[in-house]
Amino acid sequence: MSAAPKPRPAIVPAPPRTRVTPGGTVRVIGTLLATNYSFWYGPNQALHDITVEAKPNAVTALIGPSGCGKSTFLRSINRLQELSPRTRHTGDIAFDGESVFARSVDPVELRRRIGMVFQRPNPFPKSVFDNVAYGPRVTGAARERDLPRIVERALTHAALWDEVKDRLDDLGTSLSGGQQQRLCIARALAHEPEVLLMDEPCSALDPIATQKIEELIVDLKREYTIVLVTHNMQQAARVSDYTGFFFLGRLVEFGTTQQIFTSPRDERTEAYITGRFG
């Protein structure tokens, strides 16, 4: 079924995660590919023909002004957006070659493989331990006696273990804002997902906490596919490998981060990254 959970040291760069297909070929996993994806809220079309790819072991940043559909797109990937009333979509988003909208795909299983971090830290008002253990517990993916190991690994991955190892019983909500966001990242990592979706993870944080999260993102891309929505262009430039510029529900331009920020092809992209609007 899914990849067997194996302990991964935090320091040594891990090789790309692979899966052996029934045919015997070894394939890198964690690839997202949207093709002609459009999305409507009632009569209003929020996304127009988005075609974009997120590669494993890379950070793909989605930038653009507010309300241009970045978050809608991100939340479409783990099928969270479709829970809103009166929405529909056309086109497709494929995860490792399989449509996330396929009848055979269980959204619950999908969300286990595609972790998500939200704009504001939203830890549960439970203990630090229970926060991280939530996913494995609720999906029954781990036995209770394995949880301490899983929690420690997830917290270590999220660069939070040293700060909270003595206060695992404290409420997650009693941590500082930056720690809460790293707790939420650890919570998402506890499942060993293949993809991490981050929806403006630093927008509610101070500069120092932001810096820590950014270092963490760079660190995490060695093992995960990361899709990062951000308002902050410096952040996109600092941490991402690929950048897509969204404007009015369309993906105006997509390319390597360096290309987008140094030689954008579209004049709207250039206007945005030079700060002329948005």
Next chain:
Amino acid sequence: MTDVPAASLEPEVVPRPTAEERWRALRTVSRGDVVYRSLLTLLTLCLPAVLLVIALELLVAALPGIRAMGLSFLVHSEWDAVHDRFGALPLIVGTVYSSAIALVIAVPLALACAVFLTEFAPRWLRQPVATLIELLAAVPSVIYGLWGIFVLIPLLRDHLWPVVKPVLHWLPIFSGVFYGPSMLAAGVILAIMILPYIAAVTREVLLAVPPAQREAGLALGATRWETVWTVILPYGRAGIMGAVILGLGRALGETMAVTMVIGNNHQVALSVLKPGYTIASVIANEFAESVTRLQVSSLFYVGLVLFVITLVVNALARFLVWRVARGSGVGSTAL
């Protein structure tokens, strides 16, 4: 942008206050504030004062009864106005028992209503149904009593009981003959009466759970049902507890409807099919026709007991809320 013309246009007639004057002005309290504040303090203190006066009045009026019977009043079952012998045990048991039955029935129903209306119901259905449930609270108590006599009791006795009797009859709480007016009927009526309160407050509590919590649960691979069970209900549990206590308070003191269906019989019985009596009912039934001084005093005495029960229940409930508030949205550092 120079301030020379401004200064010449408006020469300083009033000398600027010295540092000391400014300091004094800052420190003086305006007279209006003093009046306003004392008035509010007075009005606020009135409320606890009313509580104390009621307690005192009850105590004074109950004194003859307390002197005559002492604490044995609480453990005796007799209620004999002719021979001036009074015992409140059936009343106390009946009050607590009927309320307990009401909670057992109403809490799961109310929680289910609230969860359904906030999480699962189609959107167009949510508000109308919520309003209808709240309207249940607007039905007068005596109407519930009438409905209990003419609809609920026949329904329970003639239709429901014959069906479930073979399965449940061996249980001590369902033993005996079911004539109709009973602890069970009172409990069911009370359940219907407190359900709108518990459901409405719980619904508000669940609506106040931040969407981010819900999404966090879903994004971690929980189903909608698991999200309700492991995220939303725990987040609101202090508030839900508060809703239950509100309902319990109503149930303990409810008089009219209970009096009409409980059977008004001074006996302590384990079976919910047997008639019983509650404190509120006995006061309502007997106060106007009390003959002896001791009977009146006994009614006050038992009223005092109800007062104490309610206080204890509320104190206990507050303690519980305080205990469970750790780890729920309300009362934690999250808010």
